Amino acid sequence: MCFNSLFFLFFFSMNNFFFMVYFIMNGLSVFFEWEIVSFNSMSIVMSILLDWMSLLFMMFVSLISSVVIFYSKSYMNSELNLNRFIILVLMFVFSMVLLIISPNLISILLGWDGLGLISYCLVIYYQNLKSYNAGMLTALSNRIGDVMILMVICWVMNYGSWNYIFYMDFMKNDYVMFVVSFMIIIAAMTKSAQIPFSSWLPAAMAAPTPVSALVHSSTLVTAGVYLLIRFNYLLIDMFFFKILLFLSILTMFMSGISANYEFDLKKIIALSTLSQLGLMMSILSLGFPDIAFFHLLTHSMFKALLFMCAGVIIHMMNDIQDIRYMGGLSLYIPLTSLCLNISNLSLCGIPFLSGFYSKDLILEMVSFNSFNLMVFILFYLSTGLTVFYTFRLIMYVMINDFNLMMIYNLYDEDYIMLNSMFVLLFMSLLSGSFLSWFIFSYPYMIYLPFNLKLMVIYVSILGSILGFMVSNMKIYSLNKLLMSYNLSNFLCLMWFMPNLSTYGLSYIYLNFSQILFKNIDMGWSEIYSGKGIFNILKNYSVFYNVYQMNNFKIYLFSFILWFMILFIFFII
Amino acid sequence: MFFFILTNNNSNKMFFLFILFFSTLISISSNSWFGCWIGLEINLLSFIPLISNSKNLLSVETSLKYFLTQSLASINFLFMILIKFSLLKNFDMNNIISIMMNSSLLMKMGSAPFHFWFPNIVEGLSWMNNFMLMTWQKISPMILLSYYFNKNFLIFMIIMNLIIGSLGGLNQTSLRKLLAFSSINNLGWMIFSIMISENLWLFYFLIYSMMIFMMISLFFLMNMYFMNQLFINNMNFFIKMNLLINFLSLGGLPPFMGFMPKWIIINFLLINKFYFLTFIFMMTSLIIIYYYIRIIYSSFMFNYFKMKWMNLFMKNNMFLINLSSFISISSMILSTFIFM
Numbered sequence: 001m002c003f004n005s006l007f008f009l010f011f012f013s014m015n016n017f018f019f020m021v022y023f024i025m026n027g028l029s030v031f032f033e034w035e036i037v038s039f040n041s042m043s044i045v046m047s048i049l050l051d052w053m054s055l056l057f058m059m060f061v062s063l064i065s066s067v068v069i070f071y072s073k074s075y076m077n078s079e080l081n082l083n084r085f086i087i088l089v090l091m092f093v094f095s096m097v098l099l100i101i102s103p104n105l106i107s108i109l110l111g112w113d114g115l116g117l118i119s120y121c122l123v124i125y126y127q128n129l130k131s132y133n134a135g136m137l138t139a140l141s142n143r144i145g146d147v148m149i150l151m152v153i154c155w156v157m158n159y160g161s162w163n164y165i166f167y168m169d170f171m172k173n174d175y176v177m178f179v180v181s182f183m184i185i186i187a188a189m190t191k192s193a194q195i196p197f198s199s200w201l202p203a204a205m206a207a208p209t210p211v212s213a214l215v216h217s218s219t220l221v222t223a224g225v226y227l228l229i230r231f232n233y234l235l236i237d238m239f240f241f242k243i244l245l246f247l248s249i250l251t252m253f254m255s256g257i258s259a260n261y262e263f264d265l266k267k268i269i270a271l272s273t274l275s276q277l278g279l280m281m282s283i284l285s286l287g288f289p290d291i292a293f294f295h296l297l298t299h300s301m302f303k304a305l306l307f308m309c310a311g312v313i314i315h316m317m318n319d320i321q322d323i324r325y326m327g328g329l330s331l332y333i334p335l336t337s338l339c340l341n342i343s344n345l346s347l348c349g350i351p352f353l354s355g356f357y358s359k360d361l362i363l364e365m366v367s368f369n370s371f372n373l374m375v376f377i378l379f380y381l382s383t384g385l386t387v388f389y390t391f392r393l394i395m396y397v398m399i400n401d402f403n404l405m406m407i408y409n410l411y412d413e414d415y416i417m418l419n420s421m422f423v424l425l426f427m428s429l430l431s432g433s434f435l436s437w438f439i440f441s442y443p444y445m446i447y448l449p450f451n452l453k454l455m456v457i458y459v460s461i462l463g464s465i466l467g468f469m470v471s472n473m474k475i476y477s478l479n480k481l482l483m484s485y486n487l488s489n490f491l492c493l494m495w496f497m498p499n500l501s502t503y504g505l506s507y508i509y510l511n512f513s514q515i516l517f518k519n520i521d522m523g524w525s526e527i528y529s530g531k532g533i534f535n536i537l538k539n540y541s542v543f544y545n546v547y548q549m550n551n552f553k554i555y556l557f558s559f560i561l562w563f564m565i566l567f568i569f570f571i572i
Numbered sequence: 573m574f575f576f577i578l579t580n581n582n583s584n585k586m587f588f589l590f591i592l593f594f595s596t597l598i599s600i601s602s603n604s605w606f607g608c609w610i611g612l613e614i615n616l617l618s619f620i621p622l623i624s625n626s627k628n629l630l631s632v633e634t635s636l637k638y639f640l641t642q643s644l645a646s647i648n649f650l651f652m653i654l655i656k657f658s659l660l661k662n663f664d665m666n667n668i669i670s671i672m673m674n675s676s677l678l679m680k681m682g683s684a685p686f687h688f689w690f691p692n693i694v695e696g697l698s699w700m701n702n703f704m705l706m707t708w709q710k711i712s713p714m715i716l717l718s719y720y721f722n723k724n725f726l727i728f729m730i731i732m733n734l735i736i737g738s739l740g741g742l743n744q745t746s747l748r749k750l751l752a753f754s755s756i757n758n759l760g761w762m763i764f765s766i767m768i769s770e771n772l773w774l775f776y777f778l779i780y781s782m783m784i785f786m787m788i789s790l791f792f793l794m795n796m797y798f799m800n801q802l803f804i805n806n807m808n809f810f811i812k813m814n815l816l817i818n819f820l821s822l823g824g825l826p827p828f829m830g831f832m833p834k835w836i837i838i839n840f841l842l843i844n845k846f847y848f849l850t851f852i853f854m855m856t857s858l859i860i861i862y863y864y865i866r867i868i869y870s871s872f873m874f875n876y877f878k879m880k881w882m883n884l885f886m887k888n889n890m891f892l893i894n895l896s897s898f899i900s901i902s903s904m905i906l907s908t909f910i911f912m
Contacts, residue, residue, distance in 0.1 A: 537742060538742060541740065550688065555686075559641075562675065566671060570655075570669065
């Protein structure tokens with residue numbers, strides 16, 4: 001099963017690549033439409049839009065998924081129901097492809113709902129309590145987005161069809177589009193885990209690592225960004241984009257800080273994904289959809305690679321995910337640490353790796369156009385924080401001493417996993433430049449003063465020094481986290497927002513329902529409808545029986561008495 | 573063969589059975605009240621030998637009780653007829669004399685508030701005699717009721733019937749008394765259907781007698797008279813199912829046969845705006861269904877009670893049982909094909 005899907009998806013991805021090149025070079029885009037049902041004024045159509053953006057995204061998605069499925073052949077080889085897992089992943093890819101190619105809100109809804117549902121199935125794949133809770137959090141947060149898209153479908157019915165791409169440029173002043181833009185933004189925010197809904201992404205790390213590599217790094221969470229890129233012409237001057245800018249910048253900043261306090265390997269990578277998502281959303285809301293798309297694609301490459309390396313390390317360390325147990329791994333697993341380092345450095349934006357092209361372009365566009373001081377500060381600060389936690393991670397995992405308190409065999413020779421990582425390594429090295437030559441037919445004109453241009457490098461160096469210093473631990477060093485306990489808690493637990501959306505939302509209702517259950521269901525309604533009525537009827541029946549058990553002569557005599565009374569009335 | 577069983581396997585009594593049938597026909601097809609009374613008297617006279625069995629003291633006592641009540645009612649009926657002929661020459665139905673005539677007929681039927689003899693007597697009869705008492709003996713009083721009734725009085729009687737039929741049956745363990753109270757309840761429905769149209773009454777009565785026949789024949793074949801005898805044997809699944817279906821059908825639960833006449837009656841009730849009466853019909857039906865289900869539901873749970881050593885030999889009768897289940901289930905649907 002793994003081999004078949006590997007070849008099929010890889011072949012599909014190459015196919016998309018060739019078509020994409022042809023379409024970009026000739027400026028072509030193909031629109032298939034099949035009308036299913038047509039009511040009086042509405043028509044439900046199934047349409048497929050193939051332009052360079054959807055083909056490019058499909059190519060990346062299918063490449064990553066083919067590599068991940070091949071990787072999971074070795075990662076999940078002790079799983080009894082591996083076929084079930086692969087089928088779930090394939091269904092996920094199918095939903096994502098459906099989302100990518102659809103210019104029509106109904107098929108977007110199909111893909112969107114499919115993504116939410118299958119990511120729930122995949123998160124709860126390991127059946128323990130933590131996975132169940134994480135899955136519930138994931139599913140319900142995504143569900144809010146589904147509801148928003150359903151309401152968008154309702155509102156767009158005003159226009160007669162659900163092909164939104166035809167209406168975006170022309171209907172901007174309409175009240176309908178005002179409401180639609182609000183809902184679309186909220187839907188994208190739930191899927192891409194921006195600030196009010198950001199609690200599900202770190203929790204969803206309870207899923208198996210291939211799932212995290214595919215779902216939570218490149219496809220599911222980028223679906224929201226992709227939706228906003230598609231709707232960009234509609235949203236570009238609206239008020240809600242400013243709100244989105246604010247929230248996404250805060251997401252970027254918050255997750256950068258929280259990643260510095262985390263000690264779980266997969267959670268650090270999840271929070272780094274969250275930070276990069278905030279970056280994508282913020283550059284999108286500043287008005288540059290193509291740069292956001294560019295960063296989406298390059299990020300998916302190196303983040304998937306990073307998750308896969310993390311998977312190898314976790315397997316190797318006897319399923320321990322805590323980085324305090326790891327150290328000095330670069331000496332023992334050279335190939336994996338090669339992939340880890342390249343993806344980490346690409347994440348930081350080290351020159352001429354793939355992340356550099358997109359990230360540097362973003363930062364230069366932010367400095368070149370005149371924006372808020374706070375926007376500027378938070379962007380650069382978050383970049384510095386990215387470097388900070390990256391270097392902290394590298395120090396803990398690669399450079400410091402090995403901390404696992406047992407004799408262990410650190411091996412690297414699982415060539416199935418390594419081969420799949422090499423494919424992504426190749427792409428993660430080259431995709432930056434390759435994409436920048438394809439997507440931008442002419443480069444952006446950026447003219448910056450010298451220090452502003454080097455600001456990225458200053459911030460990166462600062463971050464790396466801090467990352468180095470924070471991870472230097474000696475026997476006699478003070479635990480600074482304990483000394484700033486309240487502040488550390490606040491910053492580490494994602495500014496307490498997960499508590500708000502889980503405990504805060506459910507406690508009131510559960511408490512209330514307990515009161516209702518005890519007092520009404522098991523209390524008064526038993527007297528007024530359940531046992532109470534039964535007791536009343538039983539008493540009536542017993543009372544009736546007193547009359548029934550009588551002497552026979554009394555019956556006959558009562559009959560005669562009745563007739564005598566009637567007769568008296570008759571006579572009268 | 574069927575008539576043979578009806579007379580408790582005693583062919584000497586078939587003579588009386590035929591006279592019983594003829595007496596009802598005389599009663600309902602006469603064009604004078606006197607002829608009706610004659611029919612009622614012959615009915616009484618021919619039913620007594622059917623139920624009396626001089627070897628059994630209980631049976632003798634039962635037939636004596638039956639004779640006393642029915643003859644009292646007949647005497648009253650005759651007296652009221654004579655008063656009506658001699659003193660009142662009007663044809664208006666809603667006066668006192670019609671109340672008196674209806675009371676005597678109601679007593680003959682065993683309807684509340686003159687029903688106190690009915691559970692007593694039913695307790696003393698065998699199943700087949702019960703069947704005759706509950707179905708055939710009601711025909712002539714009902715039809716006579718339809719000729720001359722007092723609407724307000726009858727509605728009051730209906731309400732009493734319903735309530736007594738439902739409440740009285742809650743506390744019973746004898747299957748005969750249970751069916752007796754259910755019969756009183758159904759009498760309420762039937763009296764109301766008389767007030768609407770005789771056709772409707774016929775429909776209700778036929779379906780009711782079919783349902784009662786299926787139940788009584790099941791109990792007769794298993795020779796069961798009390799509720800604790802229900803589960804002391806090893807009933808196989810089809811018999812249990814048949815029992816359940818028949819009970820639910822008697823109670824008037826939708827997909828089964830017994831729902832159809834009740835549905836039509838409710839339709840008429842609502843069209844003619846008898847809202848409060850509808851409420852009473854519904855609520856008492858609920859109580860009745862409650863105690864039907866209470867009898868049989870525990871045999872369908874996962875851990876049902878089953879004795880290993882008392883096997884019920886019902887192989888010869890499985891055809892009848894399966895047929896009655898089939899009829900009860902499918903009648904409502906098949907009836908829609910009849911009028912196509």
